Amino acid sequence: MNRDVQKRHTRGNNARLFGEKTKLMNRKEAPRWVRCTLCGGKTRTKVYEDTVLIKFPLYCPKCKREIRIDVVKLKMVLSEEPDA
Numbered sequence: 041m042n043r044d045v046q047k048r049h050t051r052g053n054n055a056r057l058f059g060e061k062t063k064l065m066n067r068k069e070a071p072r073w074v075r076c077t078l079c080g081g082k083t084r085t086k087v088y089e090d091t092v093l094i095k096f097p098l099y100c101p102k103c104k105r106e107i108r109i110d111v112v113k114l115k116m117v118l119s120e121e122p123d124a
């Protein structure tokens with residue numbers, strides 16, 4: 041009898057944990073499309089709030105050029121290139 045009670049308790053806990061997990065996964069995390077620093081056009085690269093890009097070679101289909109960028113917390117900056 042005691043075991044039965046324990047079983048039920050475990051199942052209840054699992055269901056609750058699963059429910060919380062689902063809620064977390066359903067929370068919307070909107071991706072942002074990275075824009076070209078030269079023409080301002082959208083590229084095919086997207087970032088999330090927790091995406092970190094360092095010296096990422098961003099390709100712009102409009103300029104047909106590649107620019108190296110850093111993106112941290114949706115903030116984009118041009119990577120410094122010592123040779124340029």
Ligand SMILES: [Zn+2]
Nearest residue numbers: 076079100103
């Ligand atoms: Zn561009």
